[in-house]
Amino acid sequence: MTSLRVLVLLAAAANSTGDPLALVHRLAGQTRVECSGALETVMLLAQLAAPSPEGAPPPTGFQTQARARFALQSNHPAVQETAALMGHGFGLPELARLSTMMSPAPYFTLIESPEVKQLAASLPSANGEFNLDRLYGYSKLVREFYWDNHVGQFLRSSTPYYQQVVKRPLPPDLPPGARILLSPLAPAARIEFTRQIPKPVTYLVLGG
Numbered sequence: 001m002t003s004l005r006v007l008v009l010l011a012a013a014a015n016s017t018g019d020p021l022a023l024v025h026r027l028a029g030q031t032r033v034e035c036s037g038a039l040e041t042v043m044l045l046a047q048l049a050a051p052s053p054e055g056a057p058p059p060t061g062f063q064t065q066a067r068a069r070f071a072l073q074s075n076h077p078a079v080q081e082t083a084a085l086m087g088h089g090f091g092l093p094e095l096a097r098l099s100t101m102m103s104p105a106p107y108f109t110l111i112e113s114p115e116v117k118q119l120a121a122s123l124p125s126a127n128g129e130f131n132l133d134r135l136y137g138y139s140k141l142v143r144e145f146y147w148d149n150h151v152g153q154f155l156r157s158s159t160p161y162y163q164q165v166v167k168r169p170l171p172p173d174l175p176p177g178a179r180i181l182l183s184p185l186a187p188a189a190r191i192e193f194t195r196q197i198p199k200p201v202t203y204l205v206l207g208g
Contacts (some may be wrong), residue, residue, distance in 0.1 A: 013080075043099075060184065098135065180206065
């Protein structure tokens with residue numbers, strides 16, 4: 001009995017420190033629909049960095065709730081760096097793509113790869129090493145923001161909402177073979193990008 005209790009406690013501890021949205025997913029035919037703590041953390045930073053981006057739909061009730069909860073953290077270095085990146089042409093597709101190159105929450109480790117270098121090349125500096133270091137530094141800031149402000153706790157407490165969102169019907173025009181990520185915190189209805197892992201895969205982020 002004691003061993004069983006220890007195993008239960010260890011499983012609970014692992015669940016409490018891992019990606020809080022790891023279990024939020026479903027299959028729609030052959031298409032897997034899922035959520036990501038890394039993506040949601042980066043989209044939350046985008047919400048705080050640019051509360052009313054041009055062309056963005058009005059915030060949902062959930063987005064308004066998240067903004068209110070984390071509004072006092074608008075001066076956090078991660079928010080400031082997100083704003084700086086967005087101010088230099090690093091839009092939501094680039095931020096979303098970068099989040100998929102990080103290890104799952106709560107670690108956000110960015111591992112060097114040709115894709116990361118390609119993404120770094122889209123930054124304005126002509127110094128490729130500087131751009132690469134900047135993205136590595138950003139992933140660390142994202143991790144600090146997540147831990148400093150208990151983002152995992154917020155996402156975990158919001159799991160019932162995410163479980164409802166993941167049941168929504170998918171748009172009829174899905175790209176063939178697309179990987180679908182749902183992001184209630186994304187300040188855009190639809191974000192699309194392609195990754196090379198190891199062959200081209202289209203990612204579609206459905207926000208709002």
